[in-house]
Amino acid sequence: MLFLDLTVQGLVQGAIYALIALGLTLVYGLLRILHVAHAALFTLGAYLGVIVTNQTGSFALALAVAMVVVGVIGVGVYRFAYKPLLDQPPLVALIASIGLFIASEEIFRLVFGPYGLSFTDPPLQTQVEILPGIFLSHARLMVVGIAVVFLGLLGWLSASTRTGIAWRATVADPDMARSFGIDVERVRYLNFFIGSALAAAAGVMVALLNNLVEPTMGAVPAYKALAIIVLGGLGSVRGTLVASLALGVIEAFGTIYIGHLLDRDAIAFAFLIIVLMVRPQGILARG
Amino acid sequence: MTLLAIEHVTMRFGGVTAVDNVSLEMAEGQLLGFIGPNGAGKTTLMRIITGVLRPQQGRVVFRGEDVTRWPIDRRIRAGMGLAQQIVRPLKSLNLTDNVALAVGSHRMASPLAALLHTGRSAERARARELLDLVGIGEAAQAMPGELPLGYLKRLEVARALALEPKLLLLDEPLAGLNQAEARAMADLIASLVGPEASGGRSVLLIEHNIREVARICPEIYVQDNGRRLLQGPTSQVMASPELRRAYLGGEAA
Amino acid sequence: MAYEIVLLTTMSIAILFALSLNVITGFCGQVSLGHAAFFGIGAYTAALLTKAGVPLALALLPAAAMAGAVGLLVGMASLRVRHDFLAITTMGVTFLFVGFVRKQDALGGEVGISGIPQAAFGRPGLLLLAIVCTVLFVLVALHIRRSWMGFAFDSIADDEDTARILGIDVKRFKLWAFVIGTAGAGVAGGLYAHHIRFIGPDSFGFVESVTVLAMVIIGGIGSIWGVALAAGLLSVMPLWFQFVDDYKLLLYGLLIFAAMRFAPDGIAGLARRIAARIALWRLPR
Ligand SMILES: Nc1ncnc2c1ncn2[C@@H]1O[C@H](COP(=O)(O)OP(=O)(O)OP(=O)(O)O)[C@@H](O)[C@H]1O
Ligand SMILES: [Mg+2]
Numbered sequence: 001m002l003f004l005d006l007t008v009q010g011l012v013q014g015a016i017y018a019l020i021a022l023g024l025t026l027v028y029g030l031l032r033i034l035h036v037a038h039a040a041l042f043t044l045g046a047y048l049g050v051i052v053t054n055q056t057g058s059f060a061l062a063l064a065v066a067m068v069v070v071g072v073i074g075v076g077v078y079r080f081a082y083k084p085l086l087d088q089p090p091l092v093a094l095i096a097s098i099g100l101f102i103a104s105e106e107i108f109r110l111v112f113g114p115y116g117l118s119f120t121d122p123p124l125q126t127q128v129e130i131l132p133g134i135f136l137s138h139a140r141l142m143v144v145g146i147a148v149v150f151l152g153l154l155g156w157l158s159a160s161t162r163t164g165i166a167w168r169a170t171v172a173d174p175d176m177a178r179s180f181g182i183d184v185e186r187v188r189y190l191n192f193f194i195g196s197a198l199a200a201a202a203g204v205m206v207a208l209l210n211n212l213v214e215p216t217m218g219a220v221p222a223y224k225a226l227a228i229i230v231l232g233g234l235g236s237v238r239g240t241l242v243a244s245l246a247l248g249v250i251e252a253f254g255t256i257y258i259g260h261l262l263d264r265d266a267i268a269f270a271f272l273i274i275v276l277m278v279r280p281q282g283i284l285a286r287g
Numbered sequence: 288m289t290l291l292a293i294e295h296v297t298m299r300f301g302g303v304t305a306v307d308n309v310s311l312e313m314a315e316g317q318l319l320g321f322i323g324p325n326g327a328g329k330t331t332l333m334r335i336i337t338g339v340l341r342p343q344q345g346r347v348v349f350r351g352e353d354v355t356r357w358p359i360d361r362r363i364r365a366g367m368g369l370a371q372q373i374v375r376p377l378k379s380l381n382l383t384d385n386v387a388l389a390v391g392s393h394r395m396a397s398p399l400a401a402l403l404h405t406g407r408s409a410e411r412a413r414a415r416e417l418l419d420l421v422g423i424g425e426a427a428q429a430m431p432g433e434l435p436l437g438y439l440k441r442l443e444v445a446r447a448l449a450l451e452p453k454l455l456l457l458d459e460p461l462a463g464l465n466q467a468e469a470r471a472m473a474d475l476i477a478s479l480v481g482p483e484a485s486g487g488r489s490v491l492l493i494e495h496n497i498r499e500v501a502r503i504c505p506e507i508y509v510q511d512n513g514r515r516l517l518q519g520p521t522s523q524v525m526a527s528p529e530l531r532r533a534y535l536g537g538e539a540a
Numbered sequence: 541m542a543y544e545i546v547l548l549t550t551m552s553i554a555i556l557f558a559l560s561l562n563v564i565t566g567f568c569g570q571v572s573l574g575h576a577a578f579f580g581i582g583a584y585t586a587a588l589l590t591k592a593g594v595p596l597a598l599a600l601l602p603a604a605a606m607a608g609a610v611g612l613l614v615g616m617a618s619l620r621v622r623h624d625f626l627a628i629t630t631m632g633v634t635f636l637f638v639g640f641v642r643k644q645d646a647l648g649g650e651v652g653i654s655g656i657p658q659a660a661f662g663r664p665g666l667l668l669l670a671i672v673c674t675v676l677f678v679l680v681a682l683h684i685r686r687s688w689m690g691f692a693f694d695s696i697a698d699d700e701d702t703a704r705i706l707g708i709d710v711k712r713f714k715l716w717a718f719v720i721g722t723a724g725a726g727v728a729g730g731l732y733a734h735h736i737r738f739i740g741p742d743s744f745g746f747v748e749s750v751t752v753l754a755m756v757i758i759g760g761i762g763s764i765w766g767v768a769l770a771a772g773l774l775s776v777m778p779l780w781f782q783f784v785d786d787y788k789l790l791l792y793g794l795l796i797f798a799a800m801r802f803a804p805d806g807i808a809g810l811a812r813r814i815a816a817r818i819a820l821w822r823l824p825r
Contacts (some may be wrong), residue, residue, distance in 0.1 A: 072598030088804045095757050096800035098750050105794030230628040266639020278631055280620045324791055363707035377698040392707040394688040398716040401688035
């Protein structure tokens with residue numbers, strides 16, 4: 001029973017990781033930048049989700065607004081922060097990104113206050129019994145549902161549309177893509193829009209699960225998501241999915257069985273280091 | 288005496304068998320030309336000798352020791368020197384320092400010894416001599432990024448020479464050079480070998496410039512499609528119909 | 541006077557800490573996002589020893605040894621991964637360290653260790669000790685630069701594969717860089733514990749690792765003087781920014797971003813460019 005329960009909890013957590021990490025993988029695949037500030041977009045999404053829900057009473061509207069607004073801001077981050085740094089060694093963009101992340105945590109604190117926000121009337125809290133003896137709130141089911149829908153959509157988009165094909169071509173070889181007349185710059189904008197919108201969705205979901213958003217809520221996901229995309233083989237979408245779910249489940253079990261030795265984050269990174277020692281290129285290497 | 292023995296070496300990349308059960312021996316003081324059409328697996332064999340690649344089958348024996356499992360740097364310290372087909376200069380150092388580093392490589396045999404040693408002027412002076420020797424002395428202070436391919440190919444050779452190797456491995460050192468430069472380089476290569484040169488050095492020379500190979504090498508080894516096609520005295524190899532067939536494909540057959 | 545002493549001690553410790561990372565990341569080209577863990581190992585080791593009655597100057601040696609020994613282990617693990625994989629692996633080291641300390645009652649757990657004794661001769665004594673350690677490390681770093689080890693590091697930082705073709709035993713040199721760098725961080729950490737006199741797991745987290753890396757990069761990766769200058773300035777910046785209290789982290793973050801955006805090769809690079817400008821301007825036309 002405990003086994004099943006932990007697995008289910010782990011998978012729910014994994015679904016959230018997947019939503020966050022996907023945007024990060026998309027950016028890495030395209031630009032080879034470790035985009036730490038991605039987590040700031042996640043936090044912003046969470047704030048917008050709570051604020052719009054509280055103002056209008058519609059959670060769906062809030063989700064949509066958060067995704068669109070954060071998507072646009074993500075494009076801005078690319079245009080003004082990363083684009084000028086593309087010729088520099090990757091470390092430069094990484095540090096710049098971290099600077100941006102530190103600054104935005106402060107901006108959230110100054111704008112939204114240090115104590116965090118909650119839903120005045122938390123939506124989707126009813127519990128349902130999904131398996132005998134295992135209860136999940138509607139909110140948790142929604143998290144899994146949203147993850148499946150968006151990731152499915154993304155898969156379809158990249159496999160079957162012109163835009164998706166242009167995107168994959170650009171990831172594989174930007175110069176080649178350019179010579180085929182693909183507007184590489186447009187692909188990058190789109191990439192940041194989609195990745196950031198997914199991060200916002202993840203933020204809204206986490207806000208829903210915890211019923212709390214705080215300025216620093218992005219910190220841990222920021223680092224975990226980095227670990228996940230590395231585990232997944234850096235830039236591999238499928239690897240990222242596998243790694244997200246695996247990490248969610250490992251953490252769920254780890255906190256129960258070795259929680260007295262290491263905390264949750266340390267367990268995640270211990271797993272990361274062990275995997276990398278065995279497979280230095282990640283679980284699923286790019287290819 | 289045998290310096291290098293390659294025994295039944297096979298290397299596959301996915302479906303491609305780049306080197307197929309090849310055996311080859313080199314004696315001390317030998318200059319062996321190594322030719323074959325594009326994709327024959329010449330560079331792959333070179334990389335197996337230096338340890339960049341580990342073959343799926345077979346062994347590499349150097350100076351009587353089985354080096355098949357040795358890392359690259361250990362083989363270099365044991366007396367190999369490599370000039371690569373695709374140039375890899377250290378981009379943050381000028382040409383002199385690129386070569387000086389190789390001249391002083393014995394100083395870095397252990398980190399502790401390296402830490403206890405300062406002063407680079409002797410190595411730099413020797414580096415400039417070597418740059419002069421390969422004909423690019425005037426670019427001694429230039430950074431690799433500022434120079435055309437012909438210079439960088441010769442930098443590779445100077446750097447390999449700086450290691451004072453027993454076995455010099457050259458992968459297309461004449462590529463990117465004009466006719467006069469290629470001739471001068473070939474003469475230099477020939478002068479590096481033989482009992483009268485320092486310590487009976489051996490050279491394995493991969494080249495597409497068959498004219499220069501035939502001019503300086505007493506013996507030639509031909510590989511095609513990963514397999515040994517021919518080996519023997521230059522005049523015999525050059526006269527053989529199989530060589531023509533390998534290079535011209537079906538037309539000559 | 542007391543305030544200046546605190547300020548100078550803070551700067552000196554930060555300079556030592558940043559220069560120790562500079563050996564790993566600047567000289568040898570191995571990015572580490574986990575350097576604060578070694579700072580922490582030194583801090584905990586020294587604090588436990590001085591609380592048991594060992595004088596600080598002596599306790600710094602085991603602090604360096606502990607940090608260096610763990611550094612050797614982490615270095616061996618890091619040999620298997622490169623580039624971005626290395627950055628994230630080392631980042632994991634910080635989280636492992638913090639997560640481990642948190643759960644150890646012997647190390648004070650979540651609460652940390654308080655009541656760490658003063659150094660001999662109080663604050664001025666600590667400052668003197670910090671300056672001595674920092675100057676010694678600067679001398680070591682300068683020597684490494686000039687030695688053949690520094691030359692080997694240059695080649696490894698530039699292109700590992702080529703370094704191997706030159707016969708350089710890349711693995712062993714990298715391990716040396718890790719040991720020297722992490723041992724230096726251990727000393728810095730031991731000093732820090734007796735500067736603040738209270739340590740907890742949160743003092744050695746990822747933010748601290750990033751901060752020290754930012755010092756190295758803003759200083760100009762590999763440059764001893766640039767990194768020392770950047771570390772000195774950045775370490776006391778939060779104190780100077782007191783007047784903008786509420787905005788100090790915001791300013792700090794933006795400063796890091798702006799430095800990368802407008803001077804990606806750091807203070808050292810900026811200085812080189814300005815010097816080149818002046819030289820050009822002086823030229824007779
Ligand atoms: N790392 C690799 N991965 C996959 N295939 C490879 C790799 N290296 C070489 N090959 C393949 O092995 C075969 C032999 O290549 P190799 O570079 O050894 O040829 P070569 O004789 O040096 O050719 P050239 O004269 O053009 O330099 C080729 O078909 C090549 O595509
Ligand atoms: Mg070749």
